Amino acid sequence: MPEPRFVLLLGGTAEASLLARRLHAERTDIRLLLSLAGRTLAPVLPEGVETRIGGFGGVEGLADFVTTAGVTHLLDATHPYAVGMSRNAAAAARRCALPHAAFLRPAWQRMEGDLWQEVDCLRAARDALPHGARPFLALGSQHVAPFRHRPDLSPVLRRVDAPSEPLPFAATLITGRPADDPAEEAALFRAERVTHLVCRNSGGARGYAKIAAARALGLPVILIRRPPEPDGPILRSLNAAMAWLAG
Template sequence: MRRVLILGGTSEGRALAAVLDGTPGVDVISSLAGRVANPRLPEGEVRIGGFGGADGLAEWLRDNGIDAVVDATHPFASRITANAAAATRHAGVPMLVLRRPEWAPAEGDRWHAVPDLEAAAGAVSALGSRVLLTIGRQGVDAFAAESAWFLIRAIDPPTVAVPRRSEVLLARGPFTVDDEVATMREHRIEVLVTKNSGGALTAAKLDAARTLGLPVVMVSRPDIPAGVAMTSDPDRARTWAARGD
């Protein structure tokens, strides 16, 4: 029996778990960080909560006889990916990162690429005074000192400092383009701030911004650790997880 740990929390992780859960000779465990109050659970065995850093994960991998790790976490979960890379290296377990492709600008887009949230906060004031912030609840404090008005959309309420002039909109996608256009018009949004998460489930906001001619502050993805294999092909990840090739 080949035991596979999926570091999940994404649609890609759930899809991979569903396939592997029905694969003969494969025992799959999905691990969720527990940062969302009511996460969408994948098929098969699920573990929720942290491991205690890289050392804790390395020990858990050895104790549970894990043969392979697939990191299918959010593209911006850089700390989890770094810990997983260190842990698998120490435990002698192979690791593959599964990442959905990045978004790319289309004709008519007004993107302003920035390297991180701090740079995004610094770019906002020159682009508009009413901002739709769609970065999740973590990292909102990077915008706390800004004078613009923010509509902060997240699944769960932020637990960090928020901008003084802001409103929190709790909502879980996917949203249609019409939904996004209506939200932007209702709140008189002038600029969209988002992370380059990629994928079709949350791309409607980009289409809406293009339709309305709004600028988009796009936060670039962090790099994955050196020496770690990565794929954006779900079939490749399934084959690798099930057979190791």
């Protein structure tokens, strides 16, 4: 009789939650554990799915966890820019001889009307902004520190949760989740007198509203290119991920 499957799903993206819901509904023969980093105080969790919140402690910690827990498959569906976590996942899977794959959602593609300037890193994004700009920094809290070196800017930041510590520079802070409606994002940009959007090419439907809003308003977008793809098989759709887990 084949060994029961126990899948560790490294999440933190909308697609990981969708995949967790599908697995929970369609593959009751598979035990699923969804792992989240815990950066959001009250994450929206898929109902009925076993969830773990918090880090593992690098490659050693992750390898120890999957061995002790009896994990049989490791699926990395973290953020496209979570390079460290993806690297650790691939290394731990190799060490433990676990089947491993990475789910990578498609990047956004430039459309007619987009005013994109693509750059390679946060510092380049900072330096690309003109003097006196009021950029909307659609970046996680751990990615805004380079902008403290541009005191001429008047940034606008959005956080799901109110920060527990002061911001590293003067900025307008908005709390709440991004809107799915481009019109709502455009209204926010107008109300805050935003001149530029700075973001990463995260891809996917969730979060695209800000890109569409910038296009509609004719706002320049400073877009940080994606890092190299992680090691191992790359799954580019939810159906492909389901097929890999069923294989």
